[in-house]
Amino acid sequence: MRTKTPTAGLFLALALTALSSRAEVDEDFMQTVEDTHKSLTSNLAVQNAESSNVDAKLLEGYFVEIEDHFVKKGDAQDGVDLSKKSRDLIADIEKTIAASDFDTASRTSAELGRTCKACHKIYDND
Numbered sequence: 294m295r296t297k298t299p300t301a302g303l304f305l306a307l308a309l310t311a312l313s314s315r316a317e318v319d320e321d322f323m324q325t326v327e328d329t330h331k332s333l334t335s336n337l338a339v340q341n342a343e344s345s346n347v348d349a350k351l352l353e354g355y356f357v358e359i360e361d362h363f364v365k366k367g368d369a370q371d372g373v374d375l376s377k378k379s380r381d382l383i384a385d386i387e388k389t390i391a392a393s394d395f396d397t398a399s400r401t402s403a404e405l406g407r408t409c410k411a412c413h414k415i416y417d418n419d
Contacts, residue, residue, distance in 0.1 A: 318362040326355045330409070333386070334402050340395045349387050352405075356380045375412040379405055 333348035356379045363372030382405045389398040 318359055322355075322358075326352065326359070327409070329355065330402070330406060334399070334406075337386075337390075337395050337399045337402055340393075342390050342393070345390050345395075345398070346387065349383050349390065353380060353383050353387075356383065369416070371415050372412060375408055375415075379408050382408065 329348050329351050333345060333352065336344040336348055356376050360373055360376035360380070363369040363376060366372070382401055386398045386401050386405070389395070389401065
């Protein structure tokens with residue numbers, strides 16, 4: 294008899310979230326964040342709750358690391374504030390996914406993208 298195990302997606306999310314806490318915030322890391330956001334946007338569009346939640350959890354961990362980066366950097370309050378805003382937006386996305394409100398989750402994901410772009414305008418050369 295087979296025993297039930299956590300879904301592969303959830304296991305992957307937890308593993309990658311743990312790894313993200315050791316990641317260096319560099320160009321490769323930021324590309325991973327961007328790719329994960331694109332995946333989230335796509336998964337929300339097709340109303341795939343499980344995959345959307347995996348992406349949201351990954352982004353949540355990534356933005357903890359990004360916020361920590363800006364705190365350690367010092368004199369980067371805009372980066373800290375935008376990272377916190379991003380984490381709040383991701384929490385909102387998770388709530389709307391749980392409520393099966395994919396339209397609101399998609400709009401919030403678009404706002405997350407705008408928040409990322411605002412930060413990149415400030416810290417483009419960092």
